[in-house]
Amino acid sequence: MTTPIYTVASGKGGVGKTSLVINLCHILAAEGKKVLLLDADFGLANADVQLALAPEVDLAQVISGKIGLGKAVTTVTKNFDLIAGRSGNNELAFMAGLEQQEILTQLRALSVNYDVVFLDAAAGLDATTLALCTAGDKTLLITTPDPSSITDAYAVVKLLKQRQGVENCALVINQASKNEGARVAEKVQAACKNFLDVDVPLLAVLPADKQYAMAVKLQSVAAVAFPACDVVGDLKVLAGKLV
């Protein structure tokens, strides 16, 4: 069986992609799954910051041709590997399409060493983000109940369908109560079905949680620092649906 590659995307920024994927990686690694996270927010990479790491190798060295992707891996913890980006790096921020394709080709090859691979995409809808969503097997589309976040999530589904011919999104509603999350999901699903004829299954509704936010501020990870908090329980259920 080929290793699933999930691209985490949102349209709108700051909805919780990076912290969510880092928590998922920790949860899956603790369950014995081999996990690789690639920081694909090429211009403003910060998965390493949220993990309080200072990687010695990163994607900038891959792009400059110094090392292959396999040599750019930093061990976060047992079973959890990171390929870090480098924030503000000119070559990464303005990488050509061919270079992106080369990274994705190398990533597919590397993925055989893992049970699951995650790409943490940048906010926005540029060609790179769409290419990452297309290259992955599934796009985890994160939205909050904020109307502009919902609109942007719909825009991702629309552009993926219209530009790339791809229908691979599944929804995660973040920072919402169960009722509110269900309502948001219905709204997105109805628009996607009616206007695009695309089904977007709902994978999870995650509550807003003070301890989760505190963990991000402390450059810690809720799944490690506050394993009993509500979001972590829901993330464990989500993790079980992915691998």
Ligand SMILES: Nc1ncnc2c1ncn2[C@@H]1O[C@H](COP(=O)(O)OP(=O)(O)OP(=O)(O)O)[C@@H](O)[C@H]1O
């Ligand atoms: N469920 C939650 N409960 C409380 N706070 C949350 C939750 N999810 C995300 N946050 C907060 O939202 C902020 C943004 O989170 P994060 O950096 O993960 O978002 P992002 O989508 O990766 O942002 P960007 O688009 O800039 O990459 C953080 O301060 C984080 O603590």
Ligand SMILES: [Mg+2]
């Ligand atoms: Mg992020």
